[in-house]
Amino acid sequence: MTNSFLTPLWKSYWTQLQPLLDLVVQEEESCNIVGEAHDWLNLATSLRLREEPFEIHSRTKDVAIDGSVVRYLTERLRLQNLAEDLHRLSIIAGTSSEPLRGSVAALRQRLVNQPITSPATTAAEGRVVLTSHPTESTRRTILQHMKKLGLLLQQPRSISNDLEIREALRAIWRTPSQRTTRPTVADEVELGLYYIRESLFDMLPQVTSEIESLVSPQHLPAVDWKIESWIGGDRDGHPYVDAQVTQWTLNRHREVARELYSERLSRLEHVLTSHTRYLHHQDRIRDWLETQSLQMPDAYAKLKDRYPQEPLRQVVGLINERLRQEHYRDTQSLYDDIVLLEEAWSPHVNRRPPLLSLLSRQVKTFGTHLASLDIRQHSRVHHEALVEIFGESYERATESEKLAILNQAFDNPPAFHPESASSLELQSTFRVIAEAQQLSGPDSVSHYLISMVHGASDLVGVLLLLRILVPEVVVDIIPVIETLNDLERCPKIMAEAYQIPAWRNHVHQRGDYLEVMLGYSDSTKDAGMLTASWAIFQAADSLSRWAQHQGIRLGFFHGRGGALGRGGGPTSYAIMGQPYASLRHRFRVTQQGEVLSQKFLLPDLAHRSLELMTTAHVEALLYPSSDPGPKVWTLFNQLAHRALIQYRSLIDARNFWEYFLDVTPIREMAALNWGSRPSWREKFDWGDLRAIPWVFSWTQNRTLLPGWYGAGTALSSLPDSYAQLQELYRVWPFWHTLVHNMELALVKADLHVAEAYQNLTTPSLKALFWPAIQEEYLRLKEAVLRITGHQELLDDQITLKEVIAWRNPMVDPLNYLQIETLDAYRSTGNEDYLPILAQTMEGIALGLRNTG
Structure with missing residues (x-):
């Protein structure tokens, strides 16, 4: 493995975190959890090196010990993800002469070097829509601890910093990672609001500006x-979302919007401290204050006494009071008041305080409703x-x-x-x-x-x-x-x-x-x-x-x-x-x-x-790309048709549903306290099974079947089209993206581990379906390598390839523990195994950085 990803900075994060985690777990637990976990890691490594399959041997001796082992392995992966994220931030903050792909700097460079080919006549309108997830397992409390840990790791290293990191890890370890009851819709609403409050409210206006x-x-x-x-x-198929819940959600959106604006206005009150004589549009300020003095005489009087020579501080204070009293019935009226502050301070945009300019943009972006529901x-x-x-x-x-x-x-x-x-x-x-x-x-x-x-x-x-x-x-x-x-x-x-x-x-x-x-x-x-x-x-x-x-x-x-x-x-x-x-x-x-x-x-x-x-x-x-001509449409219609036949021949096969229930944890997932939405719309069958748990299940057993199955047969059935597909891969973004995603699915999948899940089904069902899945995987791998011209998958994305290659083996022991626990639970019905299963699912999802 090269060192293009494992830089000293990345390794320093991991080498700083791992011994501290081990120390905390050894101090907190009476059993040798770390040793047990490393036995599983060594077993998984040995099986991978010798290319030997995993066999069920009922190694799960004690439910409590195994639960802690799974928790430890999960936290290792959670910390590894954090280290990778911090490494990404170090690259963003780096001093490379070449701008990062997709950055504002790269866009600036392209605008300088390449004339615009298609000026836009309307705004670039985009919306990021936050949604809840029935297989999202990480508690908000854990996320808050991880954010604190991430901020600590970005500080200069010192003895006191190491102590803070160690105690942050202790807090994470002591925090229950699994819920005892399902999250409510209100919990999920609050999680969405958490992301808006903690990052999106500031970052999105900055980026668009x-x-x-x-x-x-x-x-x-x-x-x-x-x-x-x-x-x-x-509310589609969600029995817990009704009019009352929606009403509460909208109220929370408005409340959080008021809180966020109030925080910014309170800070702004200490920035817009100009004397009257420096201000523009003094008559408009005077008229505005006079109008508000009639509507809120007490608040106006207090602010005038406090800031007699600083009218903008009076305006800011009254805007804040109007927010608290819910006087703003629409976004435009609030925005007009913020614009008044901007124009009164200076007619020149670049002479306005950044905090004021950001607030103006925040109001345009989030309005009084925060996020359209x-x-x-x-x-x-x-x-x-x-x-x-x-x-x-x-x-x-x-x-x-x-x-x-x-x-x-x-x-x-x-x-x-x-x-x-x-x-x-x-x-x-x-x-x-x-x-x-x-x-x-x-x-x-x-x-x-x-x-x-x-x-x-x-x-x-x-x-x-x-x-x-x-x-x-x-x-x-x-x-x-x-x-x-x-x-x-x-x-x-x-x-x-x-x-x-x-x-x-x-x-x-x-x-x-x-x-x-x-x-x-x-x-x-x-x-x-x-x-x-x-x-x-x-x-x-x-x-x-x-x-x-x-x-x-x-x-x-x-x-x-x-x-x-x-x-x-x-x-x-x-x-x-x-x-x-x-x-x-x-x-x-x-x-x-x-x-x-x-x-x-x-x-x-x-x-x-x-x-x-x-x-x-x-x-x-x-810079729009040209859309394909009729010949390309004909080719892709053929590919799509052949892929569909292959995919449906598997899904519709007799006994496939039974096989699916055996080799994935889909049945057990229904008993877990994860998302508020049920995994099935009404009935426990293929038609009512939601797509998210369908994909989640195949991710858990490392097959990732929905991400690639059927494509290999389609591509290999048209060998004369490879030259055209290779050219399209170079020039057509749609096809390039689709091939990249299939390539990524193949790399994230691991048939060595997936084969171990075949122990959970009957020999006849394994013989019926597993060879076909293996053959389809190999067909697609060969086709993707031919189309991309790579010697190995993801040869053009060395960093990503190395991340996955490093992370995937660390997930193996969780898969093997999951297989053992599934076998134990299904044979005994002992519900004490369910929390362990839930923990393995969270750990595997963290390791693959995908749930469903």
Whole structure:
């Protein structure tokens, strides 16, 4: 192994942490936990070196001892991840003459060296949407300790610093890492707010401001990226999200926004200390203060007495008081008051205090609502409400008949008095949206998403329900297109909806804007990675062309997971790989689960992560790649079709479900206290199994099957196309990104360890499925090496390759402990094993830096 990644700085972090962790564990535990753990590490290393398989030998002698061993191995991986993250920060802060890929400096260099090929006519609109995760296992308390530890490690090393680090490790070890009860939706909301409070609130405005300073407004009017959320608003198959929970979530958003602005204003009160005579627009300041003196006489009098010669301090104090008393009903009024401070201080932007300029940008970015909350509901709920209105005839109607019924109803909307529990809840949710928009403006809730949209009536029906129940509410009604069939039919669905006059008027009211969410998770579960990725690309391209023909601005919401089997991989690569037309308007993308802590736990990492996303978006707009011609589409249609056949032949095979339940921990996961959302929508079967636990399970046993299966057969079946695929890999971002993600999945997968999980199934089932999985893996590996021209996987990304090569063997003992514990639990039913299983799952997820 070369030393390109294992630099002295990186090694110093690890060599500083490991002995301190060992010391703490030895001091805290009466048993030889560290020795036991190293026995497992040595066993795993020996098996790997000798290429021998792991066999179940019931080594789990004592539940308590094994639980601590698993915890120790987990904490090692958690610390290793932190060391890697701190190493990344050292590279960011380095003095290399070459700018980092995707950095603001790299964008500046490109703007200097390469003329802009396609000036943007609208702002680069992007949205990072925070989502909760049913397989996110790390407690917020642990994350807070890790952040503190990371900050300590960034300080100069000293005796006192080592003592602080040791005691921080002791606090982590003493903190229960597993929950005894499932987290509530409120817990998940607070975790999302934690990331906003601790890093995103400062970092996102900084990044967008830095990029805007580089690009002329003639070439790019603005960089408009914001944070949004659907934690507390996503009720699809989630029994614990109701109108009351959504109301509470919106209240918390407003409360945290007020707290954050109040903190900044309190600091600003000690910055804007100018005497009156230096200020501009003194008449506007005087008039503003006079107006506030009538509304808040006591507060005004106190501030005037305290700062008689410093009117801006009076203004800041009164803005803060207005926030506390909830006088600001929309973002614009607060923003106007901050702009007044800016213009009064100086007409020159570069002469304003940085804290004031940042606050102005924060208000534009976060508003009084902090983060727009998405509401998501299953199409079935709306359908049931419409059946209550129109009777059983609507239930039996064809799609065209439903559209005719709905179209006619807009002329004379029928009365609706909900009776069923689901319709009453729907009505309550609509009323919560109306109240939120009244309190904080339309941006507080501006997106209503519909899962499993199969026809235009699913869209138009929601519009009618809104008109009947809360006609004052106007939101973007967004279809979530999830299955392969619906991805292929999506342009037809949108076109049929647009034929309905009420829907066209609705789109016009929204500024001729429409949005579609493309679901990576269910489509990949449905069709496999290669087929789903191509179907999503085609859908985005076709929809963009249709919208352009209609004169509609069409935005896309990309429902990407963290794992490679759910659209994961670098977000910046994914942005560059989109059809150009699909990026010209709003681009939204989910960030969830372990991705949130990896990207946003430390402020500097948050800055880098946001920088990668936003610069990729700007570059894709200013330097668009050419989309492929008809011959390429024909080739990829063939590849997608062949990959689909191979993937479905495995998934649909008789006894595959039984095999899946045997060789993964999916059944046991359902008993763990992780996310608030159940892993199944309703029934314990393939159809109702959510995509996240599907991917999670295959990640746990190191197969990562959803991230690559089917692609090897497709590529190897067209050997005459390799030259074309090699060229496309060099010039077409979509294909380059897809190949990179498959290559990454192959490297993260480990068939040596995965084979050990075959001990958990019957010999007949192993013989039926395991050889086919191995052969498909090898087929894809050979194809990827031919396409990329690499001698080994990830030859072009040495750092990443070495990270994975170093980390993967450290995960092996957790896998072997998981196999032993699964075998013990399944044979005895002893629930004392479940906490150990939960700990192995967390450790493996940390080691692979992916959950689901």
